[in-house]
Amino acid sequence: MKLILITLAYYLLQITSAATVFDSSCGSDAAISCSSSSAASCCFESPGGVLLQTQFWDYNPATGPSDLFTLHGLWPDNCDGTYEQFCDTTTTIADDGSTVQSIIVDQFNDATLYNDLNTVWKDINGNDHSLWAHEWNKHGTCINTILPKCYSSYQTNENVYNYYKILYQLFETLPTYKWLTAAGITPSTSKTYSKTQIQQALSSNFGQNVYFKCDSNNALSEIWYFHHIKGSLLQQNFIPIAPLSNSNCPSTGILFPPKGNSGTNPQPTTTQTSGPAPTGVPATGYITLSGKSGCLISNGKYYTSGTCATYHFSSSSFGGVSISSSKGGCGIDSSQNFICDSSIDASKNQFQIKNNEIGFGGNYDWCLGSSTGSGSSAQTNIVLSDGSCSSFKINVSSK
Structure with missing residues (x-):
C-alpha cells in the first residue's frame, strides 16, 4: 500500500511539473457563456461564448492517420454565430515552425502533448506548426478568459500552452471516427450514407446535434462540435449545445471515402492555401453594394460616381479570403469600417465570400456609416451591421 501511494505521488508530481495547474478560482457559481448579458471577465467567456471544436476528414491527399478525423481548432464564436479574429496582437506568436515546439516542449516541458499534437493536428499542405500558430493567433487570442490578466502569476506564453493543451484534451473526448464506425458508417469507395444516419451516430454520443459539412463531391469533410462553457476556459466545463450552422450535405448519397483513395475524386475543399482566389471568385474585380448605384473606391469607401477600384482577392492560408486594393491591404478597423491602407496586413483580416457576397467574421450584413463631402x-464608410440599421450586401463583381 505504501509503495502504491509513493508511486501515485510521484505520478502526480510529474503531471504538475509538466503542465500548468489550471485555475479554479471562478467557483461553481460562475455563469454559463451566452446565458446572460454580463460583461466579459476572467470567469465569463464573452463575446465568444460558443466554443467550436472542429475536425477535418482530408482524404485526397490523405492527411493524418487513416482512422482519425484530424484536429483543426477551437474557435470562440459569438452567441449569434459571428466571430472575432486576431484579437490580442500582444500575444500572437511567430509561425516559423520552431516557436510552437519551443513553447510546448522547452518552456512548459510537455513533450507528450507535443508528440500527441504532431499525430492529430495536421495541415493538408504539411505546414502543421504554421497551422497551430495560425489557430492561436486567429482564434485563441479571442478567448478572453485566458488573457494574461486572468493569471495570478502569468508566465509568457502560458495562455498559448493552455489553449493547446485544452484543445487537445477536448478533441480526445470527441472520437468522431470511432462513433461513426460503431454505427456502421465506415469509409468506402462506393457506399453512401444519409444525413440522418450520420447525425444519429454523432448526436447519440455527443448529446446534441452536430454540424457536419460535405465537400464538392458530397463527401464528408468537416465536423463541428458546439459548446457553451461555464466559467473560465481553464476549468474546461464544456456544455454541448445544438449547432448554430446548417449542414450543406444532401439528405442521401453522402460519401465517406477512405483516406488515400486514388480514384477520380479531386482534392476536397476543406483547406485553402495562399494563392488564387477561391473557386467562383475572380482574382480581380469591383466591389458593389446590393441595390445601390456606385461602388467602392480604393480606400474602401463607397462612392456614387467616379471610377470603381480594382480589388484583388486571394485565398488565405488555412481558410478565408484576403482582399487588397492599390492602397494596400483591406480589413476592418476598430469602428467596424471596411478600410484599405498600406498599414493593414491583409492576411490578418480574413473575409468570407459566399455566392459573391462578402462577409467578415460570419457577418454578411453591412450598413452606411459616416461620410465626408x-x-x-x-465618400461614405461602409460598416459591419450590428442589427440596428438598414443593412445591405456587398458583392464581388467582375471587371
Missing part, C-alpha cells in the same frame, strides 16, 4: 462626391 456631399452629393455625388461624398
Whole structure:
C-alpha cells in the first residue's frame, strides 16, 4: 500500500511539473457563456461564448492517420454565430515552425502533448506548426478568459500552452471516427450514407446535434462540435449545445471515402492555401453594394460616381479570403469600417465570400456609416451591421 501511494505521488508530481495547474478560482457559481448579458471577465467567456471544436476528414491527399478525423481548432464564436479574429496582437506568436515546439516542449516541458499534437493536428499542405500558430493567433487570442490578466502569476506564453493543451484534451473526448464506425458508417469507395444516419451516430454520443459539412463531391469533410462553457476556459466545463450552422450535405448519397483513395475524386475543399482566389471568385474585380448605384473606391469607401477600384482577392492560408486594393491591404478597423491602407496586413483580416457576397467574421450584413463631402462626391464608410440599421450586401463583381 505504501509503495502504491509513493508511486501515485510521484505520478502526480510529474503531471504538475509538466503542465500548468489550471485555475479554479471562478467557483461553481460562475455563469454559463451566452446565458446572460454580463460583461466579459476572467470567469465569463464573452463575446465568444460558443466554443467550436472542429475536425477535418482530408482524404485526397490523405492527411493524418487513416482512422482519425484530424484536429483543426477551437474557435470562440459569438452567441449569434459571428466571430472575432486576431484579437490580442500582444500575444500572437511567430509561425516559423520552431516557436510552437519551443513553447510546448522547452518552456512548459510537455513533450507528450507535443508528440500527441504532431499525430492529430495536421495541415493538408504539411505546414502543421504554421497551422497551430495560425489557430492561436486567429482564434485563441479571442478567448478572453485566458488573457494574461486572468493569471495570478502569468508566465509568457502560458495562455498559448493552455489553449493547446485544452484543445487537445477536448478533441480526445470527441472520437468522431470511432462513433461513426460503431454505427456502421465506415469509409468506402462506393457506399453512401444519409444525413440522418450520420447525425444519429454523432448526436447519440455527443448529446446534441452536430454540424457536419460535405465537400464538392458530397463527401464528408468537416465536423463541428458546439459548446457553451461555464466559467473560465481553464476549468474546461464544456456544455454541448445544438449547432448554430446548417449542414450543406444532401439528405442521401453522402460519401465517406477512405483516406488515400486514388480514384477520380479531386482534392476536397476543406483547406485553402495562399494563392488564387477561391473557386467562383475572380482574382480581380469591383466591389458593389446590393441595390445601390456606385461602388467602392480604393480606400474602401463607397462612392456614387467616379471610377470603381480594382480589388484583388486571394485565398488565405488555412481558410478565408484576403482582399487588397492599390492602397494596400483591406480589413476592418476598430469602428467596424471596411478600410484599405498600406498599414493593414491583409492576411490578418480574413473575409468570407459566399455566392459573391462578402462577409467578415460570419457577418454578411453591412450598413452606411459616416461620410465626408456631399452629393455625388461624398465618400461614405461602409460598416459591419450590428442589427440596428438598414443593412445591405456587398458583392464581388467582375471587371
